[in-house]
Amino acid sequence: MKANLGGLDRAVRLVAGVALLLAGFMAGIAEPWNYVAMGAGAVFALTSMVSFCPLYVIFGINSCPCKRD
Secondary structure, three states: OOOOOOHHHHHHHHHHHHHHHHHHHHOOOOHHHHHHHHHHHHHHHHHHHHOOOHHHHHHOOOOOOOOOO
16 A cells, blocks of 8 residues: 555645534534535545545556655
8 A cells, every 4th residue: 555645635635524524523414414524524534644545546646746656
């Protein structure tokens, strides 16, 4: 599992993840959609922390400035 997220990508994902988690918990979103927001927020935050996105592998995207193989 090689890193495929760059610094800016990670920062944007972390901010979006935290915002979605908070929106799911506190924004008063209707019942099924708050779980969707929390799930998406958790995925964004987790991928930001591990610097790896499985969808980027599928689509061949790499925003990491590290050496590519």
